[in-house]
Amino acid sequence: MKKLPIRVHIQNPFINCEFLLFLSLKNYFFLITLLLPLFGFSQERSTNLWAGINASKSITKKISLEADIQWRINNNLTTSNAYIAELGAGYKFNKHWEIMTFYRFITRRKYDKGEEIHIFKPYHRFYANLIYDHKIAFLKFAYRLRYQNQFKDDNGTLENDKSYLRNRAELSYPNKTKFTPAISADLFYRMGEEFDEIRYKSEVSYKINKKNTFTIGGFISQEFSDKDLDDFTFQLTYKLKL
Secondary structure, three states: OOOOOOOOOOOOHHHHHHHHHHHHHHHHHHHHHHHHHHHHOOOOOOEEEEEEEEEEEEOOOOEEEEEEEEEEEEOOOOEEEEEEEEEEEEEEOOOOEEEEEEEEEEEEEEEEOOOOEEEEEEEEEEEEEEEEEEEEOOEEEEEEEEEEEEEEEEOOEEEEEEEEEEEEEEEEOOOOOOEEEEEEEEEEEEOOOOEEEEEEEEEEEEEOOOOEEEEEEEEEEEEOOOOOEOOEEEEEEEEEEO
16 A cells, blocks of 8 residues: 655744734734824814825935925814915935925914904924934834924014924834824923923825825824813825925
8 A cells, every 4th residue: 555645734823923913913003093083082172173285396316395285273173273384305314314494484363462353473483303214123113303493473573482392203004005004292392491292193194196195193282281181183184296
């Protein structure tokens, strides 16, 4: 009788468990990113909306230009609070480090004590970003250090309003799908004074094609002088690469 070869398949449960845990972590990260904005809802909290368009253009492999416009609505989407336009340029040192500088023009709704009405007043903001990013396992870590200085135009006279140093850490999940989820925390330090705010944000970007991306997200801020969380803000951004 001819003997048939016996094939023994040895399965390594440790490797399978590691693989399943790896998949679970990615799924949990995606799920947390989607659900996190829901924790911002509350009957006592007002809902805001920041809607904007971003356009960017690579001049060389290292130099880029960027422009943004934005409309901000407050008080449960009933009041136009600000209109924003900004222009900036960036320089990429290598695949991890980049520096960017921006000028932002803001016209913001403020209460005028003299006129006893709400009017739109102009503000001018200058800021610079130092950005570092690095891949960690299946996640991408990004750190942004920002210095910003703002001036208010009060009756034709520019006055220094306030300056901030901001530290933002972000984790995103790049993958083969068109969806890229991300979560971040942004810590505000008012120059010469103290840390006064931290902002928690969650968003998901949908890549329509190579040049068009749509991002939806939301954030809540915690002012250290106030025990309650600030209003919940939705963010909608359309990004175009020229």
